Amino acid sequence: xxxxxxxxxxxxxxxxxxxxxxxxxxxxxxxxxxxxxxxxxxxxxxxxxxxxxxxxxxxxxxxxxxxxxxxxxxxxxxxxxxxxxxxxxxxxxxxxxxxxxxxxxxxxxxxxxxxxxxxxxxxxxxxxxxxxxxxxxxxxxxxxxxxxxxxxxxxxxxxxxxxxxxxxxxxxxxxxxxxxxxxxxxxxxxxxxxxxxxxxxxxxxxxxxxxxxxxxxxxxxxxxxxxxxxxxxxxxxxxxxxxxxxxxxxxxxxxxxxxxxxxxxxxxxxxxxxxxxxxxxxxxxxxxxxxxxxxxxxxxxxxxxxxxxxxxxxxxxxxxxxxxxxxxxxxxxxxxxxxxxxx
Amino acid sequence: xxxxxxxxxxxxxxxxxxxxxxxxxxxxxxxxxxxxxxxxxxxxxxxxxxxxxxxxxxxxxxxxxxxxxxxxxxxxxxxxxxxxxxxxxxxxxxxxxxxxxxxxxxxxxxxxxxxxxxxxxxxxxxxxxxxxxxxxxxxxxxxxxxxxxxxxxxxxxxxxxxxxxxxxxxxxxxxxxxxxxxxxxxxxxxxxxxxxxxxxxxxxxxxxxxxxxxxxxxxxxxxxxxxxxxxxxxxxxxxxxxxxxxxxxxxxxxxxxxxxxxxxxxxxxxxxxxxxxxxxxxxxxxxxxxxxxxxxxxxxxxxxxxxxxxxxxxxxxxxxxxxxxxxxxxxxxxxxxxxxxxxxxxxxxxxxxxxxxxxxxxxxxxxxxxxxxxxxxxxxxxxxxxxxxxxxxxxxxxxxxxxxxxxxxxxxxxxxxxxxxxxxxxxxxxxxxxxxxxxxxxxxxxxxxxxxx
Numbered sequence: 001x002x003x004x005x006x007x008x009x010x011x012x013x014x015x016x017x018x019x020x021x022x023x024x025x026x027x028x029x030x031x032x033x034x035x036x037x038x039x040x041x042x043x044x045x046x047x048x049x050x051x052x053x054x055x056x057x058x059x060x061x062x063x064x065x066x067x068x069x070x071x072x073x074x075x076x077x078x079x080x081x082x083x084x085x086x087x088x089x090x091x092x093x094x095x096x097x098x099x100x101x102x103x104x105x106x107x108x109x110x111x112x113x114x115x116x117x118x119x120x121x122x123x124x125x126x127x128x129x130x131x132x133x134x135x136x137x138x139x140x141x142x143x144x145x146x147x148x149x150x151x152x153x154x155x156x157x158x159x160x161x162x163x164x165x166x167x168x169x170x171x172x173x174x175x176x177x178x179x180x181x182x183x184x185x186x187x188x189x190x191x192x193x194x195x196x197x198x199x200x201x202x203x204x205x206x207x208x209x210x211x212x213x214x215x216x217x218x219x220x221x222x223x224x225x226x227x228x229x230x231x232x233x234x235x236x237x238x239x240x241x242x243x244x245x246x247x248x249x250x251x252x253x254x255x256x257x258x259x260x261x262x263x264x265x266x267x268x269x270x271x272x273x274x275x276x277x278x279x280x281x282x283x284x285x286x287x288x289x290x291x292x293x294x295x296x297x298x299x300x301x302x303x304x305x306x307x308x309x310x311x312x313x314x315x316x317x318x319x320x321x322x323x324x325x326x327x328x329x330x331x332x333x334x335x336x337x338x339x340x341x342x343x
Numbered sequence: 344x345x346x347x348x349x350x351x352x353x354x355x356x357x358x359x360x361x362x363x364x365x366x367x368x369x370x371x372x373x374x375x376x377x378x379x380x381x382x383x384x385x386x387x388x389x390x391x392x393x394x395x396x397x398x399x400x401x402x403x404x405x406x407x408x409x410x411x412x413x414x415x416x417x418x419x420x421x422x423x424x425x426x427x428x429x430x431x432x433x434x435x436x437x438x439x440x441x442x443x444x445x446x447x448x449x450x451x452x453x454x455x456x457x458x459x460x461x462x463x464x465x466x467x468x469x470x471x472x473x474x475x476x477x478x479x480x481x482x483x484x485x486x487x488x489x490x491x492x493x494x495x496x497x498x499x500x501x502x503x504x505x506x507x508x509x510x511x512x513x514x515x516x517x518x519x520x521x522x523x524x525x526x527x528x529x530x531x532x533x534x535x536x537x538x539x540x541x542x543x544x545x546x547x548x549x550x551x552x553x554x555x556x557x558x559x560x561x562x563x564x565x566x567x568x569x570x571x572x573x574x575x576x577x578x579x580x581x582x583x584x585x586x587x588x589x590x591x592x593x594x595x596x597x598x599x600x601x602x603x604x605x606x607x608x609x610x611x612x613x614x615x616x617x618x619x620x621x622x623x624x625x626x627x628x629x630x631x632x633x634x635x636x637x638x639x640x641x642x643x644x645x646x647x648x649x650x651x652x653x654x655x656x657x658x659x660x661x662x663x664x665x666x667x668x669x670x671x672x673x674x675x676x677x678x679x680x681x682x683x684x685x686x687x688x689x690x691x692x693x694x695x696x697x698x699x700x701x702x703x704x705x706x707x708x709x710x711x712x713x714x715x716x717x718x719x720x721x722x723x724x725x726x727x728x729x730x731x732x733x734x735x736x737x738x739x740x741x742x743x744x745x746x747x748x749x750x751x752x753x754x755x756x757x758x759x760x761x762x763x764x765x766x767x768x769x770x771x772x773x774x775x776x777x778x779x780x781x782x783x784x785x786x787x788x789x790x791x792x793x794x795x796x
Contacts, residue, residue: 044464044469051457051461144559152561152564153561154483154484243484244484244488245483245486245488246484247456250457289450289453289461289462305451
C-alpha cells in the first residue's frame with residue numbers, strides 16, 4: 001500500500017520495488033549502516049549476522065517454494081547441505097574458483113531439489129511433506145556415508161577468495177555474505193513479482209484453475225522446487241566457507257522445520273517476512289542462549305530458555321497469525337497518516 | 344663379626360628398605376604426590392580450611408559450550424557442573440589461579456550446530472583463550488573454528504581425526520583440539536582384549552563372536568571399525584555392526600540382528616544414556632537360555648544403570664576413563680562428596696561425566712597456572728600460548744581422578760588409560776585397574792582408517 005497522494009501512471013512505475021523518496025532514503029541509510037556495521041558492532045554480532053545472511057538466503061528459497069508456490073518442504077536443510085558440500089568439494093578438491101562454485105552449488109542443489117520435487121506432481125499437502133522428509137533423510141544419509149563428502153569426518157571448506165581478495169576475517173566474511181544476500185533478495189523479489197511468481201501463486205491457490213488458465217502446473221511446481229533449492233544451495237555454499245568445516249550433523253531435520261518456522265513467524269508470501277522471521281528467531285535465540293548467568297546457575301536457568309522461546313512463538317501466533325510482516329504493514333499504515341489519523 | 348654385621352646392614356638396606364621405599368613412592372596416592380609438589384588442596388590432601396577471602400588481581404574467563412538441553416543433556420550438563428564446582432573450589436579455597444579468579448562463561452548449545460558455531464565465534468571474539476566443550480556430537484565444525492582462529496578447545500570427543508595429527512602433518516600444523524581421554528580406537532582395543540580374556544577365563548571353547556551397537560555418528564563408526572579390526576587381530580570372530588540414531592524409542596531391529604548373528608559380545612563406543620537404556624531393555628527381552636551375550640560399552644551405559652536401577656543392565660560392563668562416584672576410598676572422590684554436600688545438598692549421586700568436568704577443571708587450572716608463571720599477566724596470553732603451555736603437560740596427575748595427562752604436539756589424547764566396571768547390585772564395580780592404551784601405529788593415526796565400516 002502506498003502513502004496517500006502517491007499515484008502511479010506507468011506500468012513500470014507500478015512495478016518498482018522502491019517506490020518513494022522516503023523508501024529510497026531509508027533503504028540507502030539502512031544499507032550504509034549495515035555495511036559499516038563491523039566498525040561499530042561487536043565482532044560476535046558480526047559473526048552472528050554473517051551466518052544469518054546464509055540462513056536468510058535459504059529462507060528466501062523456502063518462502064518462494066512454500067510461501068508463494070504452496071509446496072510444503074521439510075527438506076530445506078538438506079538442500080542447504082547439498083550446496084554446502086558441493087561448494088566445499090568444488091573449491092577444496094577440484095580447485096574451482098569460489099565465485100563459480102557458489103553458483104554451481106546453487107545449480108547442483110536446484111537439480112537435486114527438482115528430483116525430490118518430482119513427487120509434487122502427484123502429491124499435495126501432508127503427502128508432499130512426507131516425500132520431502134524422505135529427501136531430507138536420504139540426502140543426509142548419503143553425505144554421511146559417501147567417501148567424497150568426507151562421510152562422518154566431514155569436509156573442509158577453505159576461506160572464500162575472489163581473485164586476490166581472501167575473505168578470512170569476520171568483517172570480510174560478513175561483507176561477502178551480505179552482498180550475496182542483497183543479490184539473492186533482489187532475485188527473489190524479481191521472481192515473485194514476475195510471470196513465474198504469478199504462476200506460483202496461481203498454482204498455490206488453485207492448481208486446477210491455474211491449469212485452466214494455461215499455466216503448466218507440473219513445470220511450475222518443479223521450477224518452484226528448483227528455485228527454492230537454488231537459494232538453499234547458495235546459502236549453504238556461503239555457510240560452508242564461513243564455517244570452514246561441514247558435517248552431516250549441521251543439516252538436521254530440526255533445521256528444516258525451523259525454516260518453516262522462519263516464514264510462518266515472519267509472514268508467508270512475503271520476502272520482507274523472511275527477514276523478520278530470521279532476525280526475530282536469531283535475536284531471541286542469541287539473547288536466550290547467552291543470558292548472563294553464573295556458571296553454577298547455568299544448568300538450571302539455561303534449559304528454561306527453550307520454554308521461553310516456545311512461549312514467545314505461541315504468543316506471536318495467537319496475536320498475529322499472519323506473521324511479523326503483517327504487524328509491520330499495520331505499523332506503516334499507522335505512521336503514514338500520523339498524527340492526522342481518523343477512525 | 345663386624346664384617347658380618349656390616350653385610351647384614353647393607354643387605355637389609357639393599358633388599359628391604361630400598362625396595363620398600365621404591366614401592367612406597369610408586370604407590371603413593373595421587374593426593375600425596377600432589378602434596379609432594381608443594382600444592383595444598385584443602386579437603387583432598389590437607390584438612391578443610393575456611394574459604395579464603397581473596398582480593399583477586401583479575402578474572403580469567405574461559406568459554407564453556409555445552410549441551411545443557413537436548414538428548415545428551417542429562418549426562419553432558421554434568422560436565423559443565425563439574426567444571427563450575429572445581430572453579431568455585433579453586434577460587435574459594437586455593438585463592439584462584441595465581442591470584443586470578445577463574446570462571447567459565449556458559450552457553451547452552453542445545454544440541455544444535457548453529458548454536459555451537461555462534462558460541463565458539465562469540466567466545467573467540469570476546470577474547471577468550473580457551474574453550475571447554477561439553478558437546479555431544481557437533482564437534483567437527485567447532486574444532487575447525489578453533490583451529491582456524493587458534494584458540495584451544497578441550498573436550499571429551501574421542502575421535503582420532505581430532506586428537507591426533509598425521510605424522511606428515513606434525514611439522515606443518517598445530518592442533519588446537521585437546522581431548523581428555525583415549526581415542527575411541529584405543530578404548531575399543533581395551534574392550535576387545537577384556538572380552539577375549541573373559542572368554543578364556545570362563546573356559547569357553549571356540550572363538551567368541553563380536554557384534555556392535557553404536558550411534559550413527561563419527562565416533563560410533565570409529566568404534567564399530569575398531570571393534571572389527573581388534574576382534575580380528577586378537578583372534579575373535581567379528582559378525583555384525585548395528586547403528587542407531589541419537590535418540591531412539593526402540594532397539595528391536597538392532598538386537599534382533601545381533602541375536603540372529605548369535606554374538607557373544609556386543610561392543611559399543613561413545614553413546615548416550617537414552618538409547619543405551621532402550622537397548623538394555625530390549626536386550627534383556629530377547630535374551631534366552633541359548634543366547635546370553637555380554638554387553639561392554641560406553642560409560643553412559645553405567646550412568647543409565649545407576650539412574651534407572653533396572654536389572655536389565657546387570658552383568659554387563661562399561662568403561663570409565665575417570666574415577667566413579669562410588670570410589671569414595673579415593674581422596675578426590677571423597678572430596679567431591681564433601682563439596683556436593685556443602686554446595687548441592689539435594690544431590691546425592693553424580694553421573695560419571697561430572698567427574699570428567701572436575702578433571703577438566705583441574706587440568707585447565709594447571710594450564711593457566713603454568714601460563715601465568717611463564718607469561719605473567721593473563722592479558723598477555725593468547726590461544727597460541729595456551730596451546731604451547733598445554734603441550735608442556737607431561738604425566739600431569741589430576742589429583743588421581745584419572746590417569747595422568749600428557750599432551751604432545753601430534754597427540755592430544757590427554758589420558759591414555761581406562762578401566763572397566765561391571766553393573767552389579769545397583770553399583771558400578773570396577774573389574775580392572777586402569778589399563779594403559781597401546782599407542783596407535785603411524786598408519787592408524789589417519790581418521791579415515793577407523794571409518795571404513
